[in-house]
Amino acid sequence: MSLISTIAKQAASAAKTLAVLDTQTKNDVLKAMAQSLRVNKNSILSANQQDLANAEDNNISAAMLDRLTLNAERIDAMAAGLEILVELDDPVGIVRDLGTRPNGINIRKMRIPLGVVCMIYEARPNVTADAGALCFKSGNAVVLRGGKEALHSSMAIAEVMHGVLEQFNLPKALISVVPDPDRALLMELMQQRQTIDLIIPRGGEGLINFVTDNSKIPVIQHFKGVCHLYVDKDADFEKALNLLLNGKTQRTGVCNALEGLLVDQAIAAQFLPLVVQALAEKDVKVNACQQAAAYFEQATILQDDEFGEEYLCLEIAIRVVDGFNGALAHIDQFGSHHTEVICTENTNTATKFQQAVDAAVVMVNASSRFSDGCELGLGAEIGIATTKLHAYGPMGLESLTTEKFLVNGDGQVRS
């Protein structure tokens, strides 16, 4: 049997053990893993040094180097992440009653793990611990296929987790790292639909498209985040400016940062001068429609079909729109089904916006930066889905489970 199909089969077999493991034991394992990550900090850091040395030889970008770098604080944060999972409710085994049919059979649904989850990601060694632990708590085995840049670090982290699994007499195959980043093996991995239930790619749009195009296993897709703030004619300008600055500048390289500001025509003349000042103070580069651009000293003019870019830096697109319907039309054309925000004091307009906008998260008077699993109260998140099957938006523990039907009768048959 090939390396890949052996890994996938062992994971599927191990998943059966985990599916029926009680919550207390799962939490004990997570606590022990957190502790063990702290104790074995030095071995993880020395593996990370190997990855960093290779990275420098290969001239990788500063951003990737930053994602790749571990230090004592980052390992402590990983450990703390595992301890947060301990506090979260275990979704597995939760039963809901759907009632009793006229013939007397009772129908319920019980939440169960998916089985085997495969993560495909780039140079982030922390995904190994985060995804490993999220899958573990939700009762799933995980197959981790990270990029070659972080391989030594990932293997070292997995080794620490394996040590704890062995202490608890649990199979190491519950958390498997593909030890060879070869592309042919990745292709083979994505064909294992007899044993792997779900693939979650984390990375740029290129990676997501590559996995979607080549996988025979269902894929959770997280495309880009082109999030807008629409400032309605009934907006509180002070709130609007706060939401704009927080969404655009609090952290720029993330998918829930604001990339577009839509301003209602009716208030453009009052509001845009305030925007000019606020963005200038934060050195935000402005791209704008002809009408909005007139307010700025330096703005690149965008034509009607040039909106929709994910800047991921201190840069924004601004457009004056023809009221509510103009905002909806813009979001429909350029939005990415991630997060859309309206600022308004008019509750009718707010409700209409939340109903009409097709995005995973639709907000009223709140910063787009809250669009993540932790801020929404899901605990940790394993990804954010921007397509609608299975999950839409930030995915927590529950998104790593499904439900089976339980039917209880007293000998009933169908006539």
Add this chain to the structure above:
Amino acid sequence: MSLISTIAKQAASAAKTLAVLDTQTKNDVLKAMAQSLRVNKNSILSANQQDLANAEDNNISAAMLDRLTLNAERIDAMAAGLEILVELDDPVGIVRDLGTRPNGINIRKMRIPLGVVCMIYEARPNVTADAGALCFKSGNAVVLRGGKEALHSSMAIAEVMHGVLEQFNLPKALISVVPDPDRALLMELMQQRQTIDLIIPRGGEGLINFVTDNSKIPVIQHFKGVCHLYVDKDADFEKALNLLLNGKTQRTGVCNALEGLLVDQAIAAQFLPLVVQALAEKDVKVNACQQAAAYFEQATILQDDEFGEEYLCLEIAIRVVDGFNGALAHIDQFGSHHTEVICTENTNTATKFQQAVDAAVVMVNASSRFSDGCELGLGAEIGIATTKLHAYGPMGLESLTTEKFLVNGDGQVRS
């Protein structure tokens, strides 16, 4: 633009209209469609005559001919099916509160349609009406790609439904029939992931595999139904015999029929003679393990690796197993994740079985034949998923929807 991408784009555009349509109007449309199917019975039947004439020229099988044939009663049943949907709760717009975060933002989830659902099926003209109506009630546009055998019938049914959509000023593209059963067009259809959200194939395992292998759009998979009845040592024998006969003989060509009987070693000598008599009365052909075969006059002996067949006729596989764990091991190896049944009076054993068995529907003392959307109280069903992503088991209206997050604040930003 090609025929297929035009159909898919028009469906996606029409879906936006439907997503915000109120329940009352949707129900009025469904009632009018039911009425119109009855009024236009003759035009549908004459289109069906064309399909039947072609079918005879092409020597199709008797089973397929039966599925293809429409008559007045079958059209009445189609219309009645639409009226049942009127009575079902509309899942779209249902909101659940996930609570308020420490910073004061409130988190809710709202149920929304998926968008565009594509059905790929064989010679069943009734799927056109059933799936068309289920998707309509759940707020989804549907693209119907049936087999060439039923094309005239499907087009005639769709034409009746289009007439009603037009009366209500709704786009015909909400229910689209691909007018050409060419395989290249089917391949093209399965690539439209910008506009189609979900594909549901209905047909044999060959069709499901073909669609899964070639689709770039998520696919709901319904593989075969190899359902077992496990008769535990604490079973009530009379109930067990009733469940066996009902599961195996009430209707044989369906995925929720029993294909296997597992008998606890501890009661084999008492129970199997009763099985011999019961199955003989119904002329059920028996395939059995060596030990079970000894009780039957004529039984084909199956080796340990020869179980797991989906007979779909008056034929069954019988195996004596080493108690509860033996039953689990057999189901694990040969089950199809569809429906598994235990017959026992021991509630501990029943609970353990329902926890441990990995199937979409796990039953205690009830016939496997109840494993369908209607019998489980979902109303109609659009399919039965035997894989776990998005839906597992019979899929009703709710399975054709997803949820978006609604976040309401008062100007909160992230620090």
